[in-house]
Structures are given as structure tokens and as C-alpha cells.
Amino acid sequence: MIITEKYENFIWDFDGTLFDSYPHTAAALVQALKDSGREIDVNEAEKLLRITVGTATRHYGLSDEERAAFSKYELTDDFEPVIKIYDGVLEAFDRILARGGKHFLFTHRDKKALEILGKQGMLGLFTEVLTVENGFPYKPAPDAIEYLVKEHSLDKDKTVMIGDREIDIGSGVNAGVHTLFFDEFNASPKTQAEEIYTSFEQIG
Numbered sequence: 507m508i509i510t511e512k513y514e515n516f517i518w519d520f521d522g523t524l525f526d527s528y529p530h531t532a533a534a535l536v537q538a539l540k541d542s543g544r545e546i547d548v549n550e551a552e553k554l555l556r557i558t559v560g561t562a563t564r565h566y567g568l569s570d571e572e573r574a575a576f577s578k579y580e581l582t583d584d585f586e587p588v589i590k591i592y593d594g595v596l597e598a599f600d601r602i603l604a605r606g607g608k609h610f611l612f613t614h615r616d617k618k619a620l621e622i623l624g625k626q627g628m629l630g631l632f633t634e635v636l637t638v639e640n641g642f643p644y645k646p647a648p649d650a651i652e653y654l655v656k657e658h659s660l661d662k663d664k665t666v667m668i669g670d671r672e673i674d675i676g677s678g679v680n681a682g683v684h685t686l687f688f689d690e691f692n693a694s695p696k697t698q699a700e701e702i703y704t705s706f707e708q709i710g
Contacts, residue, residue, distance in 0.1 A: 508601075508710045509701055513684065515660045516602060517651060519669035520613035523688050525622065527589040528552050534579035535562060538572050558673060559614070581618060591626055592690075594706030599631050601710030608658070611635040612642075612650045612667075612677070633658060645669075646676025651683060675699045 510516075521527045532552035539546050546566060554562035568576065579585050599609060609632045613619050616638050623629045634654065636642060642650035655662060667678025670688040675698055678685040687699035694702075703709060 507708060509703060509708050510602075510666065510686070510710060511605075513664055513666045514606065515608050515610065515658075515665040517610045517612055517654060517665065517667045517678070517683070519667075519671070519674045520611060520615055520619050522556060522670035522690070523668060523674070524595055524611075525589050525591055526690075528555055529587045530585065530589045531555055531559070531580055533587060534582075534585060535566070535576050537579050537585075538568075538575035539566065541575050542569070542572055544572075556671065558671070589622060592706060594709075596626075596628070598706040598709040599628070603631065605710075608633045610654050610658075612645075612654070614638055614644055645671075645673040646680055648677055648681035651677055651681035655681065655683070672697060 518524055521531070529552065532548050532555055535551050535555070536546055536548050544566075551562060554565050563573065563576075583589075602609065611619070611623075611632055611634075613636070619637050620629065620635060623632075623635070629635070634657070636650050636654070640650070642653065651667060654660060655665065662681075662683050666684040666686050667674060667681070668686045668688065669675060670690060675685045675687055679698060685699040685701075687695070687697045687702045689695060689702045689704050692704045
């Protein structure tokens with residue numbers, strides 16, 4: 507069942523929402539600490555990263571050298587497991603575009619997000635993409651969403667912020683747009699999002 511037909515403007519998160527990237531990022535963190543003689547559990551690392559990257563790095567108290575190594579591995583495309591797009595994303599995007607909808611992106615990633623989107627042939631599907639280089643405060647601050655609403659004259663009642671973390675949802679709530687939570691593992695999490703979806707077959 508399609509649950510998003512009432513929306514026209516879709517503001518997407520990147521990591522864990524459009525792309526299955528947390529296993530890659532967790533493995534990068536594990537390897538960075540292993541290089542300096544520290545052993546951590548990859549499952550614990552992934553759980554912390556799914557809150558925020560900062561939550562994980564603060565928890566493990568990374569040194570400058572460990573941070574640099576983490577960034578190096580995380581930015582290496584073929585470091586296993588590789589970042590991959592979720593099943594059904596492109597089809598959902600096409601359904602939305604076919605009925606006149608628009609796609610936007612707000613991510614804490616840097617220009618690497620643009621590179622990944624380009625390799626997937628997705629850049630042209632977005633009306634605008636905002637990365638960390640745009641200088642907006644981090645989620646759950648509403649600033650980036652408020653900018654998109656004003657810049658593109660979006661109707662807030664027909665605009666939805668979509669993400670897999672509460673900071674994504676919080677940014678939507680704080681900006682006064684609708685919210686949709688991606689529950690990848692069908693875990694029925696506690697969330698302030700208005701709706702939850704578990705498959706991109708529900709998006710269109």
C-alpha cells in the first residue's frame with residue numbers, strides 16, 4: 507500500500523534511508539581502532555552510529571590519528587561491506603516524479619554524497635541537495651528544511667522529511683513539515699514521526 511500519495515515534496519536523509527551505509531561505516535570504525543591496537547564490537551559500533559556518528563566517536567574517545575584513519579576507510583569505496591542503495595529506491599523515486607513530486611536531500615555527509623549519487627545516476631532526480639558544505643546546523647535543527655521550503659516555495663502541508671533516525675524526524679518536526687520514519691528492521695521503534703514505513707514499495 508502506498509502511504510505517501512498525499513505528499514508532493516520529499517526531503518530525504520542519505521545514510522540509512524536511501525543507502526545502506528551503516529555496516530560500511532561501522533567496519534571502517536572497527537578497522538581504524540584495530541590499527542591502533544583497540545578492539546571494539548562491530549554490532550555495538552553500528553548501533554551507536556545509527557544514533558549519530560558523533561555519538562560513536564565520543565563513546566570510543568577517538569584520537570586525532572584514529573579519526574583520520576576512520577575517515578580514510580569510510581571514504582574508500584571498495585572497503586567492505588560497500589555502501590549500497592536500498593532495494594526499491596529508484597522505483598519509488600520514479601513513481602513520485604511521474605506524478606509531479608519533487609525530491610530533495612539533506613545529509614550530514616560531505617560532497618562524498620554527491621559522488622555516490624552520481625555513480626547511481628541519481629543526482630538529476632533531486633531538485634536540490636544539501637550537504638555539510640552548505641553550512642546549515644546539524645539535525646534536529648530545522649534551518650536546512652526551512653531554507654528548502656522558502657527557496658522552492660514548498661507547501662509545508664504537502665512536504666515530508668524522511669529519515670531513519672530521530673534527529674531526522676526532529677528536524678522535520680521543528681520545521682513544521684510532515685515526518686516519515688524508515689524502520690529498516692521492522693522493529694517498531696519509539697518515534698515522534700507521523701508514520702513509519704518498512705519497504706520502498708510503500709513509497710510513491
